[in-house]
């Protein structure tokens with residue numbers, strides 16, 4: 054069974070990224086022990102968070118296992134230890150790393166940025182078609198296969214919305230990525246397909262600013278809040294968004310793209326464009342670049 058990976062053949066190379074509860078590490082899977090093995094990305098929980106966290110972790114693995122789309126990172130298998138007590142997720146390795154790192158290094162032009170944005174929309178439209186919401190869409194969680202292909206690379210906060218339901222309400226808020234969160238997520242912890250569209254708008258902003266840290270959503274939004282807000286960030290952020298204050302238009306960002314971002318940040322979730330329509334609109338703008 055090619056989806057079973059034995060720990061003794063996994064040779065650690067380097068860390069690829071760390072989240073609140075997990076980390077992603079590059080390994081060489083080398084069963085012949087001669088360096089001819091393949092490179093794989095391994096996601097593991099950081100520390101034993103008990104039964105609940107184990108159940109969430111197994112759910113995350115099952116979700117990725119069930120997703121097949123060119124713009125979603127491929128599931129390869131699992132590596133288990135201690136009779137299944139510890140499970141590590143094995144994914145394909147994308148050598149160009151996260152979109153955030155790649156954009157900072159390669160400084161793509163507007164058409165290239167729009168191609169990345171269109172593919173993120175394609176991956177998200179597929180995810181929504183299976184009634185999953187991502188809840189953590191951001192440039193750091195998008196991976197680069199090559200200059201013409203990106204994939205959504207982490208599903209740690211992904212939840213299934215049952216038929217007939219319109220949203221998912223969360224209890225835990227941990228260290229959530231609040232600067233990518235829609236206003237209804239901040240106010241009522243209500244997550245929906247439309248709140249993913251809001252996060253896409255922030256991701257599109259990141260891409261068009263070329264992930265310049267001086268214009269990053271956290272830095273820019275805190276500047277807009279004013280220094281006094283300190284510990285009452287979420288309250289101040291809600292007040293800012295209710296006054297229709299949004300992230301500014303990035304330097305060489307076409308007005309029609311900024312209009313798209315602002316529609317993704319509409320206060321009314323129902324007025325935000327679904328990903329199927331965003332695919333067409335981003336593609337149309339991209340093709341107008343000749």
Ligand SMILES: Nc1n[nH]c2ccc(-c3ccc(NS(=O)(=O)c4cccc(Cl)c4)cc3)cc12
Pocket residue numbers: 069070071072073074075076077094096097126144145146147148149150151193194195196206207209
């Ligand atoms: N280069 C790669 N090839 N395959 C991968 C799979 C996941 C990742 C990956 C995916 C996401 C991140 N973003 S991250 O913010 O570091 C992160 C967020 C949530 C949970 C974790 Cl463990 C890490 C960092 C790395 C990279 C690769």
